[in-house]
Amino acid sequence: MKPIEIKPNIYWVGAIDWAIRDFHGYQTPRGTTYNNYLILDAEPVLVDAVKNNFSEITLKNIKQLINPSEIKHIVINHIENDHATALDKVMELCPKAKIYLTQKGKEGLERFFDLSKWEVVVVKTGHTLISGKKTIMFIETPMMHWPDSMFTYVKEDRLLISQDAFGQHLASTQRFDDEFIDNNNEWLLEDAVWDYYANILMPFGFIIKSKIEELIKMGIEIDMIAPDHGVIWRKYPDKVIKLYLDMANGKAEEKVTIIYDTMWNSTEHMTYSIAQGVRSEGLNCKVLKLRATPLSIVITEFWKSRGTLVGAPTLNNLAFPPVMQFLDYLRGLRPKNRIMGAFGSYGWGGGAVKEINEVIRKMGIELFEPGVEVKYRPSIEDEERCYQFGKEFARRVREYHKNFTSD
Numbered sequence: 247m248k249p250i251e252i253k254p255n256i257y258w259v260g261a262i263d264w265a266i267r268d269f270h271g272y273q274t275p276r277g278t279t280y281n282n283y284l285i286l287d288a289e290p291v292l293v294d295a296v297k298n299n300f301s302e303i304t305l306k307n308i309k310q311l312i313n314p315s316e317i318k319h320i321v322i323n324h325i326e327n328d329h330a331t332a333l334d335k336v337m338e339l340c341p342k343a344k345i346y347l348t349q350k351g352k353e354g355l356e357r358f359f360d361l362s363k364w365e366v367v368v369v370k371t372g373h374t375l376i377s378g379k380k381t382i383m384f385i386e387t388p389m390m391h392w393p394d395s396m397f398t399y400v401k402e403d404r405l406l407i408s409q410d411a412f413g414q415h416l417a418s419t420q421r422f423d424d425e426f427i428d429n430n431n432e433w434l435l436e437d438a439v440w441d442y443y444a445n446i447l448m449p450f451g452f453i454i455k456s457k458i459e460e461l462i463k464m465g466i467e468i469d470m471i472a473p474d475h476g477v478i479w480r481k482y483p484d485k486v487i488k489l490y491l492d493m494a495n496g497k498a499e500e501k502v503t504i505i506y507d508t509m510w511n512s513t514e515h516m517t518y519s520i521a522q523g524v525r526s527e528g529l530n531c532k533v534l535k536l537r538a539t540p541l542s543i544v545i546t547e548f549w550k551s552r553g554t555l556v557g558a559p560t561l562n563n564l565a566f567p568p569v570m571q572f573l574d575y576l577r578g579l580r581p582k583n584r585i586m587g588a589f590g591s592y593g594w595g596g597g598a599v600k601e602i603n604e605v606i607r608k609m610g611i612e613l614f615e616p617g618v619e620v621k622y623r624p625s626i627e628d629e630e631r632c633y634q635f636g637k638e639f640a641r642r643v644r645e646y647h648k649n650f651t652s653d
């Protein structure tokens with residue numbers, strides 16, 4: 247592989263992981279990349295360090311530009327394993343390089359490496375490093391994605407190196423946004439941004455919003471955003487910033503997703519009529535069976551939809567476990583600005599709809615009560631109830647959606 251110049255004397259020296267399909271439980275059908283960047287100046291600076299099993303790749307990229315022993319400074323924007331675990335391999339070649347990171351970054355990295363052998367510099371927002379002709383500023387971004395996270399901003403190039411933020415799990419031969427967007431692949435790139443935000447950054451929407459506002463107040467001008475995953479925003483940095491702000495403000499499509507699982511197909515049969523009811527109101531409706539769909543895809547579809555209906559049969563007076571597993575994961579992502587409802591089948595005592603409604607209530611999500619239940623098998627009359635339920639839910643979704651003017 248070859249390094250790629252992204253700005254004068256600033257190179258992408260990262261690695262492409264074409265094969266990864268399970269990123270700590272997050273399904274990545276399109277693979278990912280571990281981006282890092284080499285700033286060539288009087289004192290060369292490496293920003294981020296990739297995942298440990300890709301150290302050979304990044305070191306080969308660096309060696310095509312300089313002898314790694316010449317690296318004087320290494321910035322660790324984020325200590326999560328995919329961006330920092332190759333650090334010891336890099337440091338073997340430039341043991342005198344100074345390492346720049348936040349206090350939380352230092353505390354975390356100490357759990358991975360013996361830092362006493364290296365020179366570590368703790369930085370805060372506004373601290374700068376002059377590498378020669380370039381002024382490199384640090385901006386703390388706690389919880390985007392971990393407490394240690396920060397951005398690195400190269401002033402002369404108006405380049406924001408943003409670690410996880412604005413990234414996408416997308417392995418590709420293209421390194422820049424316009425290589426997708428200008429070739430009518432915009433949907434793929436935007437879809438990847440939605441997917442990444444939904445599964446990684448959904449809990450931190452309010453932090454993202456305030457951090458972007460802080461950048462604006464600081465007068466940070468951005469010409470390019472270089473994240474640590476996926477493509478670099480060369481032509482459309484404003485577009486991805488706006489998309490992030492919109493998502494933080496509650497952007498979703500005026501549509502419904504039905505997420506369900508089933509034991510003997512009764513709950514599944516309910517989805518047919520409910521989906522038809524939703525559609526009769528003119529809203530798009532997607533139906534996803536949990537055990538047939540990767541969880542991260544389910545989460546993305548949930549996040550894109552203003553309304554979601556969750557369906558489960560009752561098992562031992564509770565909701566069918568795969569559905570509760572999904573709701574547990576969703577609860578951790580702390581969703582907002584969505585409306586949800588429940589439906590399901592039962593044999594005798596029931597309990598699934600009640601349990602799902604309780605979880606939705608606890609999440610603080612708008613709840614469409616009371617839901618609809620069917621005993622044993624949906625009759626023709628039950629199917630009509632399900633149809634009407636879908637129809638009424640669609641109307642509520644349309645009303646609720648009016649609260650979000652940015653859509």
Ligand code: FEO
Binds near residue numbers: 391
């Ligand atoms: Fe790509 Fe939070 O690590």
